[in-house]
Amino acid sequence: MRPIQVTISLSALEHNLAVAKSKAPQSKIMAVVKANGYGHGLLNAAKGLKAADGFAILGLDEALTLRNAGYTQTILMLEGVFSSDELIHVSEKAISIVVHSEVQINMLEQVKLAKPISVHLKINTGMNRLGFKPSDFESARVRLEACSNVADLTLMTHFATADEFVGIAEPLAVFNKTTQDHQEPCSLANSASLLRFPEAHGQWVRAGIMLYGSSPVAGESAASFNLKPVMQFTSKIIAVQSLETDESIGYGQTFTAVKKTRVGIVACGYADGYPRHAPNGTPVAVAGELTQIIGRVSMDMLYVDISDIPEAEIGAHVELWGSQASVDDVAQAAGTISYELLCAVAPRVSIKVVG
Numbered sequence: 001m002r003p004i005q006v007t008i009s010l011s012a013l014e015h016n017l018a019v020a021k022s023k024a025p026q027s028k029i030m031a032v033v034k035a036n037g038y039g040h041g042l043l044n045a046a047k048g049l050k051a052a053d054g055f056a057i058l059g060l061d062e063a064l065t066l067r068n069a070g071y072t073q074t075i076l077m078l079e080g081v082f083s084s085d086e087l088i089h090v091s092e093k094a095i096s097i098v099v100h101s102e103v104q105i106n107m108l109e110q111v112k113l114a115k116p117i118s119v120h121l122k123i124n125t126g127m128n129r130l131g132f133k134p135s136d137f138e139s140a141r142v143r144l145e146a147c148s149n150v151a152d153l154t155l156m157t158h159f160a161t162a163d164e165f166v167g168i169a170e171p172l173a174v175f176n177k178t179t180q181d182h183q184e185p186c187s188l189a190n191s192a193s194l195l196r197f198p199e200a201h202g203q204w205v206r207a208g209i210m211l212y213g214s215s216p217v218a219g220e221s222a223a224s225f226n227l228k229p230v231m232q233f234t235s236k237i238i239a240v241q242s243l244e245t246d247e248s249i250g251y252g253q254t255f256t257a258v259k260k261t262r263v264g265i266v267a268c269g270y271a272d273g274y275p276r277h278a279p280n281g282t283p284v285a286v287a288g289e290l291t292q293i294i295g296r297v298s299m300d301m302l303y304v305d306i307s308d309i310p311e312a313e314i315g316a317h318v319e320l321w322g323s324q325a326s327v328d329d330v331a332q333a334a335g336t337i338s339y340e341l342l343c344a345v346a347p348r349v350s351i352k353v354v355g
């Protein structure tokens with residue numbers, strides 16, 4: 001068997017959830033477990049986050065997986081239903097839905113349900129992705145309040161720049177003004193807002209990336225927020241090469257040795273979810289020591305500089321990301337964000353769950 005593996009730490013998930021609770025003590029925590037639990041496995045993530053007050057996902061299939069696994073807390077479909085037949089299952093299994101469009105209100109008004117549904121009414125405060133414009137909010141709210149298929153309403157928005165220098169002052173003011181005459185509970189904050197903007201802590205906060213131990217704010221480390229990495233992506237060296245000066249390695253010869261260089265060939269490539277665009281210098285840990293990848297990542301293998309790690313032979317342990325090489329640092333080197341790397345771990349990589 002190829003030695004590549006992902007290890008998921010349940011105690012790190014529990015720890016990060018406790019950090020979220022301590023930062024937003026007045027709010028209920030909705031653990032966002034979309035995209036297969038940010039690549040950690042939906043049920044693995046749910047297990048480590050079982051103390052959360054709710055879970056957020058996208059698809060009805062994910063919602064049903066969680067319900068059928070015995071989770072009784074709020075389960076919110078973040079984009080709501082995609083067709084009205086989904087409402088029957090949503091009602092039966094007491095799943096909550098976002099309503100972001102008039103089409104979805106029409107579906108709710110036209111269907112016959114055994115039990116009414118909890119609705120999170122989404123307001124567009126400037127991200128311009130999903131939600132009702134402030135000018136359309138009141139009519140949407142009135143229709144939903146009058147709809148017998150709606151059990152209760154939560155008012156929701158999502159910020160485009162919670163992780164950026166400009167922050168959320170402007171969209172938060174839009175939200176507050178739009179909803180000022182209403183007492184319904186609110187849900188506004190993602191991880192970045194949860195950590196940076198207590199003024200955006202409503203009845204609910206929606207924590208995603210921070211629960212997986214990655215920083216939601218560029219330039220600030222996960223450790224600085226007391227978050228612990230949940231996923232460790234590891235493999236082994238399966239061959240060792242030595243390059244003389246001026247010799248290159250890998251496709252395209254993107255790395256050429258300027259001195260005698262010892263290279264470990266690692267069983268991990270872009271088909272495992274490692275980013276192909278990670279350049280020379282991307283951090284990686286070999287035999288417990290930080291070094292860097294060199295050459296172009298290929299489908300099933302990548303190359304690491306082990307010139308200064310003489311004990312690293314065939315079989316040496318490689319941490320692609322985890323506690324030594326943080327997923328945030330690898331993502332930054334590769335010109336992306338941790339979210340993309342975590343979600344992209346390929347199905348061919350087996351996942352091991354540890355306490």
Ligand SMILES: *Cc1c(COP(=O)(O)O)cnc(C)c1O
Nearest residue numbers: 032158190191192206207208209
């Ligand atoms: C994904 C998502 C979140 C979680 O965002 P993080 O940055 O991972 O905390 C919150 N709310 C909505 C609507 C989302 O789509």
